[in-house]
Amino acid sequence: xxxxxxxxxxxxxxxxxxxxxxxxxxxxxxxxxxxxxxxxxxxxxxxxxxxxxxxxxxxxxxxxxxxxxxxxxxxxxxxxxxxxxxxxxxxxxxxxxxxxxxxxxxxxxxxxxxxxxxxxxxxxxxxxxxxxxxxxxxxxxxxxxxxxxxxxxxxxxxxxxxxxxxxxxxxxxxxxxxxxxxxxxxxxxxxxxxxxxxxxxxxxxxxxxxxxxxxxxxxxxxxxxxxxxxxxxxxxxxx
Numbered sequence: 001x002x003x004x005x006x007x008x009x010x011x012x013x014x015x016x017x018x019x020x021x022x023x024x025x026x027x028x029x030x031x032x033x034x035x036x037x038x039x040x041x042x043x044x045x046x047x048x049x050x051x052x053x054x055x056x057x058x059x060x061x062x063x064x065x066x067x068x069x070x071x072x073x074x075x076x077x078x079x080x081x082x083x084x085x086x087x088x089x090x091x092x093x094x095x096x097x098x099x100x101x102x103x104x105x106x107x108x109x110x111x112x113x114x115x116x117x118x119x120x121x122x123x124x125x126x127x128x129x130x131x132x133x134x135x136x137x138x139x140x141x142x143x144x145x146x147x148x149x150x151x152x153x154x155x156x157x158x159x160x161x162x163x164x165x166x167x168x169x170x171x172x173x174x175x176x177x178x179x180x181x182x183x184x185x186x187x188x189x190x191x192x193x194x195x196x197x198x199x200x201x202x203x204x205x206x207x208x209x210x211x212x213x214x215x216x217x218x219x220x221x222x223x224x225x226x227x228x229x230x231x232x233x234x235x236x237x238x239x
Contacts, residue, residue: 003037003068004028010061010070025162029073033060036162038067043162047071050164053138054097055090057161074157076149083150084186087176088193090148090156094138095169101136107168108133111210118213125213127239130206136166143172144179170207173200178208178234208238 004016007030014031021027024039038044044067050056058072079087101107111132119125140147141163148156173194177187182204191201215231218224 001066003035003066004030006063006066006068007033007035007061007070022160022162030070032073034071034073036069036071038069038162042165044069046164047161050138050140050161052097053164054093055158056094056138056164057159074149074159076151076157079145079148079150079156081186083145083148083154083156084176084190085193086150086154086156087145087148088190088196090158091140091143091169091172091176092194094140094158095172097138099136099138099166101166103136103166107136111168114210114214118210118217121217122213125216125235127209127213127235128206132168132170132203132206134168137169138164139167139169139172140164141167141171141175143175145176168207169200170203171211173204174207174211177204178211178238181237205238209235212238 003026008014011030011033014033015029017029019027019029019034023043024041025043026037028035036047038047044064047057047069048059048062051059057069059069060072061070062068103110108131115128115131119127140158140161142160143158147158147160149159150156173191173196176190180187194200212231212235215234216228219228219231
């Protein structure tokens, strides 16, 4: 049985619309729903678990054996730069989800490991991604505007939750601000919408540097020259 046949058995027949997938995940629009057929890895359980987060996916049905999810489709339009303030507010709501960080590995130690691995993968970058402290919060972990939907009332909702899990909030902030120059007024609007503290703004160069180094390493493994060039541009903007 295919994921679409399964979905039809759950909610009845609906028009099918192929949608872009991510790294082994097949995705279809299914009327007012989205069907997600996950491949190997953590994506299925992370997306299913994100239903507990404020603003997370509304899971209608799931099949653990086949790694299929049926979620409500988020209405709205693609995001524009003028929506960045609302995007900041959406991430603040997500990060304010009540959460207990019971991971035995401290955030500072986990961050140091990431930095060491990223710098080893791209040693010629010659940059530092300084350590961060604090507690983990529910994070989307791919929270750029390409994963926003803007509703009729101007609010932003996030989609595509397969990377979601508790992490340092700077991971989500970097996914947005790294797309623009630090002096871009849309960055300021996003941070104001998020109600970022001075400490949180001070994290941003290190968080963007780590994201850029990871993107460079990812692009090299896949021989994606355009992606690597974009990641280098991100790194230069913020370091």
